[in-house]
Amino acid sequence: MYLSTTTAELRQSLANYQILDVRDAEDFQKGHIPKAQNIPVHELGERFTELDPEADYAIICYAGGRSEQASIFLSGKGYQVTNVMGGMGAWQGDLEN
Numbered sequence: 001m002y003l004s005t006t007t008a009e010l011r012q013s014l015a016n017y018q019i020l021d022v023r024d025a026e027d028f029q030k031g032h033i034p035k036a037q038n039i040p041v042h043e044l045g046e047r048f049t050e051l052d053p054e055a056d057y058a059i060i061c062y063a064g065g066r067s068e069q070a071s072i073f074l075s076g077k078g079y080q081v082t083n084v085m086g087g088m089g090a091w092q093g094d095l096e097n
Contacts, residue, residue, distance in 0.1 A: 002071040003082040007090045010058055017058040022070045031095040041066040048077060060084040
């Protein structure tokens with residue numbers, strides 16, 4: 001089971017999460033939440049062991065569909081994850097590229 005949050009709620013509690021951006025690398029490089037880690041959703045099955053199993057992750061994509069898929073997958077593997085509804089399309093915080 002995974003939790004969900006909005007981008008506004010995430011901005012207020014950003015320090016509580018590791019950010020995992022599951023968009024493609026090109027989209028990630030155009031702008032992402034500072035300190036976010038990028039593992040595209042199509043690579044997650046091969047690369048999820050790169051994640052810290054003790055951390056709490058906020059999973060984000062552009063609109064929320066891919067992050068929901070990633071949240072389902074990672075929660076099934078025992079990770080603590082929160083899906084960010086609205087994704088980067090709704091993000092109004094700082095960006096890094």
